[in-house]
Amino acid sequence: MIEREDVIETSDGPMAVVIRHPEGDGPFPVVIVYHDGPGVRGDIHDITRTLVDQGYYTVLPDLYHRLGRFITFDMEGVAKGPGSPEFNRLITAVESLEDDNVLADTVHVLESVGGDAAADLSRKAAMGFCMGARFTLRLLASDPKGYAAGSALHPSACVTDEPDSPHRSVHRIGAELFVGLGDADVISPLELNQPLRDELSSPSVKAAVEIFEGADHGFMFPNYPSYQERAAKVSWERTLELFDRTLTPASHA
Template sequence: MKEHIARIAAPDGVMETFVTRPEDGGPHPVVLFYMDAIGVREELKDMARRIGTAGYCVLLPNLFYRMAGIDEVLLDAQQIEVKGSDERKRFWGLVRSVNNDRVAADTRPLLDYARSLDGAAPGPAGCVGYCLSGQFVYTVAARYPDEIAAAASYYGAGIVTDQPDSPHLRTDDIRAELYLAFAEDDIWVPDSTVDALARCLEGSSVRHRIERYAGAHHGFAFPDRHCYDKAAAERHWERMLALFRRNLG
């Protein structure tokens, strides 16, 4: 695999982005990998590599670039759970630095950079997001309908809200095929939210599939987290890569 950290000029500064792609063959379709709320780390880089080995050029941007560099985030997942801790305060500060509009704007230079990469295919791209970034992949699919052909979200939060910028309100703008998976046990994404999203998509022409993973918890796909569920994680890989094969090649 070829790997490097790209320094991409974004709307509010330099957005460092981990890039991984196969050494041989090509051209390889582009996949944008939007991080969860813990930020870019080796765990996510390994997941990006797995996508890359399937024949894709993967970009994993540091969406917190407005607040910290890619190697400066390094959040402690356990300390984040401690109420009143400095790490928890820092975590929420970073999370508040991103929103749907900002990530949609950041995606333009990501797509442009991807097109300049040696070995990257010029056709439509795919995207995948987890937790915090579930709302971002949904938003990006709606904002870039001619450039995003497949979007996968896992235990994605914030896709359906009561706010005027709720991603689900732009469902009819989406042309990509969507795959959305949720955990059976998830305090961040209750069943009522999943049900509302299902109703929204069923009333649209968007190609989609929603699944709830029985017995799984929020974060089930992350191999270094206490909530990791190997069976659910492997299912998530199967579904994601099949989605990309159908729509990206």
């Protein structure tokens, strides 16, 4: 596995990006990975390593770069909930992110990656968690023909009262989607995501949605108390099958 950390200039200063891809001859299909609220950490690095093991070139941008370089959080402090300093700090960081800025950052990332012979930008997908799932939907809707697939897991803030709520743009997505939801998600409950689920069920949208019984928010991450082995295993199976089917050269023949 080839691993490196690049620094890319964005409109708002430098952003660190972790690049991983297989050794050997490429080019390899590119997967953008958007982290969740707790930022770039071990669980997210492991996500990219799993993708690399399957033959993908992964791009992991530090979305919080406007606040500092790879900022981290004390998850025990976060677990104390609203009112605790660390919980409030995480929420402040999450709320600092604007969808348009994340999409602009992604453009800068792809421009940089375009100079790497190991990256095949004609075959792209995106994968995101929590707020990263929202960014995944935003990205795919912003470039309907540019991405073959997307995986959005325990998504949050995808349904708002705003006219440009992310769920309202799902109909523009041309990529195939896998969306994994937990029926015990306390941060982004199923009923809150009902308008998103309604849009995903439209005949014009190529989406597979799976609802995992007893799964809470963050079910993908082994180091979270809410980790659920079955939900994570099935989500990986669905995601990798989707990526394999849509990103292999044969699928573009």
